[in-house]
Amino acid sequence: MQLRRKVTLAAAWILLATGLVASPPAASAAAPPDDVPIRVAEDVFPGAKIGQRAGPAPLPPNLAPKAPADMQRVVCDGDGTSGKRVEVLYVRESSMPNRYTQLLPIFRAWLANADDAFNDGAATQNRSRHIRYVTTAVSGGCAAVVRNLTVPAGSLANFDSSVAAVQALGYTSTDRHYLMLTEATVICGVGQIHGDDLTTGSSNANNGLAYARVDAIPGCFGANAITHELGHTFGAVQLSAPHSDGSWHCLDQWDLMCYGGSPTWSCLQWNDYRLPDCNRDDYYNAAPAAGSYLATHWNTANSAYLIAGGSADSDPHPKVGNTYVITNVSTGGALEPINGSTSSLTELSQRTRVDTPSQKWLMGYTTGLQFINVGSRLCADSSYSGTTPGTTLLQYPCAGQDGMRFAYLSTGGNTFAIFDWLSGLALTAGGAHPAPITQQVYTGATNQQWVFNSVSGIAPVNNSVYYLQNYNSRDNAEPAGASTASGALVTHNTPTTANSQRWRLQATGSYWNLVNVNSSKCLDLVSASTSSGIQIRQANCGSANSQQWTFRRVADGTFYLVNRHSSKVVHSPPGSGTTLDQQTITGNGDPGLGIVAGNEIWYLNPV
Numbered sequence: 026m027q028l029r030r031k032v033t034l035a036a037a038w039i040l041l042a043t044g045l046v047a048s049p050p051a052a053s054a055a056a057p058p059d060d061v062p063i064r065v066a067e068d069v070f071p072g073a074k075i076g077q078r079a080g081p082a083p084l085p086p087n088l089a090p091k092a093p094a095d096m097q098r099v100v101c102d103g104d105g106t107s108g109k110r111v112e113v114l115y116v117r118e119s120s121m122p123n124r125y126t127q128l129l130p131i132f133r134a135w136l137a138n139a140d141d142a143f144n145d146g147a148a149t150q151n152r153s154r155h156i157r158y159v160t161t162a163v164s165g166g167c168a169a170v171v172r173n174l175t176v177p178a179g180s181l182a183n184f185d186s187s188v189a190a191v192q193a194l195g196y197t198s199t200d201r202h203y204l205m206l207t208e209a210t211v212i213c214g215v216g217q218i219h220g221d222d223l224t225t226g227s228s229n230a231n232n233g234l235a236y237a238r239v240d241a242i243p244g245c246f247g248a249n250a251i252t253h254e255l256g257h258t259f260g261a262v263q264l265s266a267p268h269s270d271g272s273w274h275c276l277d278q279w280d281l282m283c284y285g286g287s288p289t290w291s292c293l294q295w296n297d298y299r300l301p302d303c304n305r306d307d308y309y310n311a312a313p314a315a316g317s318y319l320a321t322h323w324n325t326a327n328s329a330y331l332i333a334g335g336s337a338d339s340d341p342h343p344k345v346g347n348t349y350v351i352t353n354v355s356t357g358g359a360l361e362p363i364n365g366s367t368s369s370l371t372e373l374s375q376r377t378r379v380d381t382p383s384q385k386w387l388m389g390y391t392t393g394l395q396f397i398n399v400g401s402r403l404c405a406d407s408s409y410s411g412t413t414p415g416t417t418l419l420q421y422p423c424a425g426q427d428g429m430r431f432a433y434l435s436t437g438g439n440t441f442a443i444f445d446w447l448s449g450l451a452l453t454a455g456g457a458h459p460a461p462i463t464q465q466v467y468t469g470a471t472n473q474q475w476v477f478n479s480v481s482g483i484a485p486v487n488n489s490v491y492y493l494q495n496y497n498s499r500d501n502a503e504p505a506g507a508s509t510a511s512g513a514l515v516t517h518n519t520p521t522t523a524n525s526q527r528w529r530l531q532a533t534g535s536y537w538n539l540v541n542v543n544s545s546k547c548l549d550l551v552s553a554s555t556s557s558g559i560q561i562r563q564a565n566c567g568s569a570n571s572q573q574w575t576f577r578r579v580a581d582g583t584f585y586l587v588n589r590h591s592s593k594v595v596h597s598p599p600g601s602g603t604t605l606d607q608q609t610i611t612g613n614g615d616p617g618l619g620i621v622a623g624n625e626i627w628y629l630n631p632v
Contacts, residue, residue: 153337
């Protein structure tokens with residue numbers, strides 16, 4: 026979701042109130058009674074391909090999916106229409122493809138995933154928050170309504186013209202936040218926000234009419250942008266926030282509404298990328314401390330467009346940073362690469378559950394949910410960027426393309442449909458192993474329903490032996506030339522099963538010594554310095570702080586390795602065989618895209 030989410034590599038902000046862009050008469054007329062200025066925050070997310078259309082070509086009418094009658098997706102509230110609501114509009118010009126029926130299942134999945142981001146954020150304070158969508162009753166619950174609109178030619182040329190077009194169709198209620206999901210390819214994501222930070226109650230200007238838009242652009246069309254732009258309409262991030270960047274976002278590392286900033290240890294886990302306000306101090310806190318900024322300023326957790334609950338009600342959906350065995354309801358088989366292969370381009374299948382590493386999937390996040398195989402450290406991907414029914418899945422080095430992004434949709438209880446962002450199709454189990462998993466039009470059949478079976482995350486265990494594998498290079502840490510000499514530099518090399526690539530963890534108070542199995546030497550700094558660039562060596566084990574380390578969790582089995590003496594992290598320079606060094610934690614990078622921070626992240630792989 027937010028899924029981010031990841032955040033944008035580029036952003037432009039249009040301040041309508043300052044006259045940089047003229048506000049259309051319709052938008053001005055919709056301003057709240059106190060005339061608090063409306064701003065527009067426009068975002069471009071990582072991997073966005075402006076001018077290209079995301080997703081599959083339109084299916085022939087005979088193949089177009091029909092939503093199952095029991096398509097329950099979101100929380101019910103009242104009659105589904107009255108009061109403050111987020112109303113979702115699918116908008117296209119007549120010359121653009123009509124994929125409404127085809128995309129409706131994944132739209133509802135994205136909307137549910139956006140809801141989970143806000144609710145999971147509230148759960149950190151033992152509270153609940155759900156987006157109050159316009160809904161329709163279905164068997165067993167409620168589904169988000171997505172209106173199907175056609176607007177005149179040229180209406181989607183820019184944000185202002187699209188707002189005017191839907192207003193002309195009557196979408197002007199002051200009780201609504203209108204989210205436009207369009208077939209245009211000119212805007213990645215954009216949302217209106219009112220600069221009203223001091224009104225803390227229901228009369229806050231952000232509790233009135235607002236519009237947001239996400240176009241069908243690869244890297245944008247999905248849960249991450251939807252959640253982010255709704256965050257703007259809820260009032261995030263006010264300019265007075267402690268970590269405001271001055272342009273309606275924040276600089277508190279990466280989270281739902283932040284574009285990165287000074288690294289902070291409390292905001293470096295992958296799940297922080299998709300949740301609102303990782304430090305709960307800028308724009309979203311369901312239970313702020315008395316006298317804190319969010320207790321005395323506008324707090325989006327109090328938005329009238331969220332259903333507030335006094336206790337957490339987090340459901341069993343897959344959580345970023347956690348590990349699961351994913352089993353099919355129809356077959357009981359577990360998702361895995363065929364024959365447990367660790368090779369790239371191997372197709373995915375399902376077979377009897379045995380909980381081997383090849384059947385375990387770590388939930389990653391690169392502007393959307395990714396499935397990382399624990400055995401291969403490769404990501405599930407739509408085979409050769411296929412988008413047609415019958416396309417298989419394979420595993421491939423993790424990157425940021427839409428074929429590696431997935432959405433989940435509750436089908437009741439602990440079962441979920443899984444959709445690929447690129448194809449919009451549902452993962453479907455076919456024949457017995459090794460028949461590959463295929464992507465098919467969603468029908469709600471049991472072979473399209475999956476259970477995420479939680480697996481305990483890997484944590485350091487005293488006296489146990491591990492491989493230290495870098496996230497980016499997938500190389501293992503090893504003394505150069507498998508040396509046993511004290512002072513030998515530690516490099517990163519292609520994984521083997523050699524003892525020289527194995528490290529035993531030995532607890533020393535709240536810290537760890539990492540002892541090479543082959544040499545019996547300890548991981549150490551070349552010199553007891555706090556400077557960046559100091560190389561890593563092995564040395565005779567002793568009590569020096571430079572030989573003591575902490576593991577700072579990023580996700581299950583995935584850590585920053587932090588030196589006690591320097592507080593810097595182990596870094597893997599590019600190029601197999603190069604020497605490890607220490608660096609100030611960067612954080613400002615997307616490991617899924619291979620940017621900087623992935624060189625600082627290490628898998629702790631049990632031998």
